[in-house]
Amino acid sequence: xxxxxxxxxxxxxxxxxxxxxxxxxxxxxxxxxxxxxxxxxxxxxxxxxxxxxxxxxxxxxxxxxxxxxxxxxxxxxxxxxxxxxxxxxxxxxxxxxxxxxxxxxxxxxxxxxxxxxxxxxxxxxxxxxxxxxxxxxxxxxxxxxxxxxxxxxxxxxxxxxxxxxxxxxxxxxxxxxxxxxxxxxxxxxxxxxxxxxxxxxxxxxxxxxxxxxxxxxxxxxxxxxxxxxxxxxxxxxxxxxxxxxxxxxxxxxxxxxxxxxxxxxxxxxxxxxxxxxxxxxxxxxxxxxxxxxxxxxxxxxxxxxxxxxxxxxxxxxxxxxxxxxxxxxxxxxxxxxxxxxxxxxxxxxxxxxxxxxxxxxxxxxxxxxxxxxxxxxxxxxxxxxxxxxxxxxxxxxxxxxxxxxxxxxxxxxxxxxxxxxxxxxxxxxxxxxxxxxxxxxxxxxxxxxxxxxxxxxxxxxxxxxxxxxxxxxxxxxxxxxxxxxxxxxxxxxxxxxxxxxxxxxxxxxxxxxxxxxxxxxxxxxxxxxxxxxxxxxxxxxxxxxxxxxxxxxxxxxxxxxxxxxxxxxxxxxxxxx
Numbered sequence: 119x120x121x122x123x124x125x126x127x128x129x130x131x132x133x134x135x136x137x138x139x140x141x142x143x144x145x146x147x148x149x150x151x152x153x154x155x156x157x158x159x160x161x162x163x164x165x166x167x168x169x170x171x172x173x174x175x176x177x178x179x180x181x182x183x184x185x186x187x188x189x190x191x192x193x194x195x196x197x198x199x200x201x202x203x204x205x206x207x208x209x210x211x212x213x214x215x216x217x218x219x220x221x222x223x224x225x226x227x228x229x230x231x232x233x234x235x236x237x238x239x240x241x242x243x244x245x246x247x248x249x250x251x252x253x254x255x256x257x258x259x260x261x262x263x264x265x266x267x268x269x270x271x272x273x274x275x276x277x278x279x280x281x282x283x284x285x286x287x288x289x290x291x292x293x294x295x296x297x298x299x300x301x302x303x304x305x306x307x308x309x310x311x312x313x314x315x316x317x318x319x320x321x322x323x324x325x326x327x328x329x330x331x332x333x334x335x336x337x338x339x340x341x342x343x344x345x346x347x348x349x350x351x352x353x354x355x356x357x358x359x360x361x362x363x364x365x366x367x368x369x370x371x372x373x374x375x376x377x378x379x380x381x382x383x384x385x386x387x388x389x390x391x392x393x394x395x396x397x398x399x400x401x402x403x404x405x406x407x408x409x410x411x412x413x414x415x416x417x418x419x420x421x422x423x424x425x426x427x428x429x430x431x432x433x434x435x436x437x438x439x440x441x442x443x444x445x446x447x448x449x450x451x452x453x454x455x456x457x458x459x460x461x462x463x464x465x466x467x468x469x470x471x472x473x474x475x476x477x478x479x480x481x482x483x484x485x486x487x488x489x490x491x492x493x494x495x496x497x498x499x500x501x502x503x504x505x506x507x508x509x510x511x512x513x514x515x516x517x518x519x520x521x522x523x524x525x526x527x528x529x530x531x532x533x534x535x536x537x538x539x540x541x542x543x544x545x546x547x548x549x550x551x552x553x554x555x556x557x558x559x560x561x562x563x564x565x566x567x568x569x570x571x572x573x574x575x576x577x578x579x580x581x582x583x584x585x586x587x588x589x590x591x592x593x594x595x596x597x598x599x600x601x602x603x604x605x606x607x608x609x610x611x612x613x614x615x616x617x618x619x620x621x622x623x624x625x626x627x628x629x630x631x632x633x634x635x636x637x638x639x640x641x642x643x644x645x646x647x648x649x650x651x652x653x654x655x656x657x658x659x660x661x662x663x664x665x666x667x668x669x670x671x672x673x674x675x676x677x678x679x680x681x682x683x684x685x686x687x688x689x690x691x692x693x694x695x
C-alpha cells in the first residue's frame with residue numbers, strides 16, 4: 119500500500135512536493151527531473167549525484183551549500199538519462215567558472231554508463247568533469263564479476279566530505295582525492311526484515327517470513343549474501359560489523375595492493391546507522407546502541423568518534439537498517455569536513471565530542487530523591503482478625519491470576535487497544551510477587567500495605583493503567599490513614615474511595631468501556647455486602663458487559679469504530695475481574 123496517485127507520475131509529484139516544502143532552497147530544471155540548490159558558492163567545484171528514485175532523502179535531500187549542487191532523479195529504481203545528467207552539468211557549470219564538476223555515483227551498471235557518458239560529453243564541451251564511483255557494500259565478495267560492490271549508504275558520507283571540501287575552496291583534483299579517500303576507508307552492510315514494495319507493484323515480495331531476515335539485501339531488493347533466523351539487535355550488529363571488518367579495505371604497500379581489515383583496535387571510526395525506510399526510530403536507536411557498544415568492546419576496540427543515525431539511503435518501505443563504518447584514524451581532515459556546516463535540507467549536524475574522553479551523555483544526572491518513609495504514615499487501630507495472612511494470600515492469588523491471564527489480555531488489547539495491556543499488567547503483578555517474596559510489602563497494616571502496593575505499581579507498570587492503579591492504591595491508603603479505626607467497613611469504603619479517585623482523575627465512568635466498568639460495581643457491592651465473593655461476581659458481570667458496548671469514551675478503544683469493538687471485552691475490565 120502506498121500513498122500515491124498514478125504510479126507513472128509519482129516521480130513528478132514527489133518533486134513537486136519537495137519544491138513546496140523548500141521554496142527558497144530548491145528549484146527544478148525545466149524539462150528534466152533535476153533539482154538544483156538555489157544557492158551554492160560561486161567559483162567552486164559543483165557536486166552532482168543522483169540515481170533511481172525511491173531512496174529518499176538521497177539524493178535531493180543533500181542539496182545545499184556544503185553538499186550537492188544538483189540531484190538527478192531517475193525513475194523508480196532506474197538510472198537517470200544521459201540527457202538529464204548532462205543538463206544538470208550544464209546548469210551548475212555556470213557557477214564553476216572552470217572550477218569543474220564532480221559526479222558522485224553509486225556503483226550500478228546503469229549509473230556508471232549514463233553518468234560516464236554525460237561526463238564525457240561535458241568534457242568535450244569544455245566543462246571539466248570528474249567522476250567518483252562509490253562501492254561501499256560489503257555483501258558481495260571482492261571477486262564478484264566486473265560489477266563489484268554496490269554503492270549504498272556510505273555514498274552520503276562522500277557527499278558530505280566532498281561537498282564541504284568544495285565549499286572550503288579546494289580545487290577539483292583535491293575534492294576528487296578526498297572523495298576517493300573516503301570511499302577507500304569505509305564499508306557498509308545492511309539487514310532487512312522484509313523486502314521492498316515499489317509503487318504500482320501488483321504483488322508483494324514476501325520471500326522473507328516473520329521469522330527470517332536477510333543480510334546484505336540490496337537497496338533495490340536484490341538478494342543478499344544470506345538469509346538467517348531472526349536475530350536480536352546485538353546479534354545483527356555483530357553479523358554486520360564482522361562482515362564489514364573482514365571485507366576490509368584495499369591498501370597499496372610497496373606497489374602491491376593488499377586487503378587489510380577496515381579498522382584496527384584503537385582506530386577512530388565514524389558510524390552511520392541508516393534506516394532503510396520502514397524501521398521505527400525506536401529500533402534505530404537500539405541498533406545504534408548495539409553497534410557502538412560492540413565496536414568499542416574488547417572484541418573490536420575501535421573508538422566511535424561520530425555516530426549518525428537516521429534515514430540517509432532508503433528503499434521505500436523496506437524494514438531494515440544498514441551500518442556504515444568510516445575509518446578516520448589519522449585523518450583529521452575527513453573529520454573536519456564531516457563536521458563542517460551545510461545547508462543541505464536533510465542533513466542533521468553531527469554531535470562532536472573528544473575521543474578518549476567519556477561522552478557527556480554517559481554521565482547521568484543524579485535523581486533528586488525525596489524520602490518516602492512509610493513509618494510516617496498514620497496507622498489507626500486495626501480490628502480485622504488475621505489481616506496479614508488473609509491479605510498476603512489474596513495478593514499472591516491475584517498476582518498469579520494476572521500473570522496467567524497475560525496472553526488473553528494481550529489478545530483482547532490487540533483487537534481493541536494498542537496491544538500492551540497484558541504485558542503491562544503482568545509487569546505490575548510480577549513486581550508484587552517479587553516484593554512479597556522479599557517481604558518488602560508490609561502486610562501487618564493496610565495503610566502501609568496499600569502504600570507499598572502503589573510503590574510497586576509505580577516502579578513497574580507505566581502507562582495509563584499503571585498511573586490509575588497507583589492512584590487507586592494511594593487513595594485507599596490515605597483514606598484509611600484518616601479513619602479513627604479500621605475494620606471491615608472502613609476497608610470496603612476505602613476501596614470505593616480509591617475507585618472514585620480513578621474516575622475523577624481519569625474522566626471515565628461506568629459505560630465508558632474501561633476498567634471502571636468492573637471496578638465501580640465491585641466497589642459498590644463490597645460496601646453494601648462486605649463480601650469479596652459478591653464483589654468479584656459483580657466485577658465479572660461488569661467486564662462481560664463491555665463486550666456488548668459499541669463505543670468507548672475513554673482509553674485507546676475510543677479511537678476505534680463499532681465493528682472493531684463488538685464482541686471483545688475491555689482488557690482493563692477483564693484484568694480487574
